[in-house]
Amino acid sequence: EKGGYDYFMLKEIAEQPQAVADTLLGRLTEGGEIMLDEVRLTDQDLRDVDKIFIVACGTAYHAGLVAKYAIEHWTRIPCEVELASEFRYRDPVLDRSTLVVAISQSGETMDTLMALRHAKEQKARVLAICNTNGSTIPRESDAVLYTHSGPEIAVASTKAFLTQLVACYLIGLHLAQVRGVKYADEVGAVVAQLQEMPGKLRDLLADIEPVRELARDLKSAPTVLFIGRHVGYPVALEGALKLKELAYMHAEGFAAGELKHGPIALIDQGTPVVCVVPSPAGRGMLHDKIVSNIQEVRARGARTIVIAEEGDTAVLPYADHLITVPRTPTLLAPLVTTVPLQVLACEIAAARGHDVDQPRNLAKSVTVE
Numbered sequence: 001e002k003g004g005y006d007y008f009m010l011k012e013i014a015e016q017p018q019a020v021a022d023t024l025l026g027r028l029t030e031g032g033e034i035m036l037d038e039v040r041l042t043d044q045d046l047r048d049v050d051k052i053f054i055v056a057c058g059t060a061y062h063a064g065l066v067a068k069y070a071i072e073h074w075t076r077i078p079c080e081v082e083l084a085s086e087f088r089y090r091d092p093v094l095d096r097s098t099l100v101v102a103i104s105q106s107g108e109t110m111d112t113l114m115a116l117r118h119a120k121e122q123k124a125r126v127l128a129i130c131n132t133n134g135s136t137i138p139r140e141s142d143a144v145l146y147t148h149s150g151p152e153i154a155v156a157s158t159k160a161f162l163t164q165l166v167a168c169y170l171i172g173l174h175l176a177q178v179r180g181v182k183y184a185d186e187v188g189a190v191v192a193q194l195q196e197m198p199g200k201l202r203d204l205l206a207d208i209e210p211v212r213e214l215a216r217d218l219k220s221a222p223t224v225l226f227i228g229r230h231v232g233y234p235v236a237l238e239g240a241l242k243l244k245e246l247a248y249m250h251a252e253g254f255a256a257g258e259l260k261h262g263p264i265a266l267i268d269q270g271t272p273v274v275c276v277v278p279s280p281a282g283r284g285m286l287h288d289k290i291v292s293n294i295q296e297v298r299a300r301g302a303r304t305i306v307i308a309e310e311g312d313t314a315v316l317p318y319a320d321h322l323i324t325v326p327r328t329p330t331l332l333a334p335l336v337t338t339v340p341l342q343v344l345a346c347e348i349a350a351a352r353g354h355d356v357d358q359p360r361n362l363a364k365s366v367t368v369e
């Protein structure tokens with residue numbers, strides 16, 4: 001049942017190219033248009049949207065954080081991302097023209113369900129991104145986009161995360177198309193880039209062995225820090241969450257620009273810092289900024305583990321360990337940069353002798369508030 005893998009988590013990591021392909025399947029027309037047939041909202045409903053809230057928990061929340069960058073860029077609709085467990089307690093401003101996107105692999109997470117019920121009471125439209133057909137969250141939503149990534153058994157979410165990202169990209173692109181806004185002309189190019197992702201993920205996974213070796217090396221570190229900027233910031237949060245839940249190690253993700261406002265004091269001789277680097281081809285300034293953050297932490301003794309694009313020579317002098325990922329446009333990069341962090345956490349946990357698929361104190365689906 002584990003298909004020859006030691007853990008379900010490794011199997012599910014390996015399934016990611018197919019899972020991403022399955023999320024895209026049947027949703028892109030020949031002409032590059034995006035079809036979201038389970039979205040029971042009219043084009044007029046979508047044109048009326050003036051604000052988006054994404055609500056989710058854990059890894060799904062991190063997918064939402066990435067989605068904000070893409071959705072705001074493509075659609076110019078303001079988009080906020082909120083932990084579902086916080087949402088209803090602060091009396092958010094919602095009305096008919098608010099679109100609330102609830103992201104949940106299981107479709108049963110109570111915090112997310114309560115957030116969506118609150119949104120519906122306030123007359124907002126609710127769109128669910130979900131992996132489990134017929135579960136409660138999609139049933140109670142106005143519309144649903146299923147991720148079709150197949151059952152996810154391991155408690156730690158992997159393929160569900162990547163496919164949640166794909167679903168969010170599709171929604172962003174669809175909204176941009178329907179509303180015909182400024183960046184609508186980018187849609188065709190992004191669709192083509194999305195279709196290349198399964199192949200890129202296959203290439204990445206074929207060359208993952210160095211990450212496993214690194215994991216054995218890091219298994220006794222007292223803490224591991226993760227830094228990133230822009231969409232690399234939620235990837236850093238996700239890398240840290242994976243390590244906490246699987247390896248029971250202290251780990252924290254930071255926006256790289258925040259380091260100098262406090263967290264840099266944590267860095268000691270040999271502290272591992274995982275740095276998520278954006279494509280140098282995309283937003284050049286962003287790339288330069290993180291390269292200088294890497295220099296800063298290294299100057300204070302950090303051992304740097306750099307996740308960068310193939311051919312990125314600027315990071316070479318500052319990388320104690322370099323993990324390369326296929327070239328990918330900035331907004332889509334989390335689809336590749338997350339994968340080595342999943343493998344890293346899984347292998348560190350295994351090296352520490354933990355039950356990778358069933359970490360202590362955790363359940364796959366959290367059905368209490």
Ligand code: M6R
Nearest residue numbers: 058059060104105106109156157
């Ligand atoms: O089923 P959901 O996507 O609603 O679950 C949300 C979180 O509980 C989940 O992502 C959790 O954080 C995972 N264990 C992370 O790997």
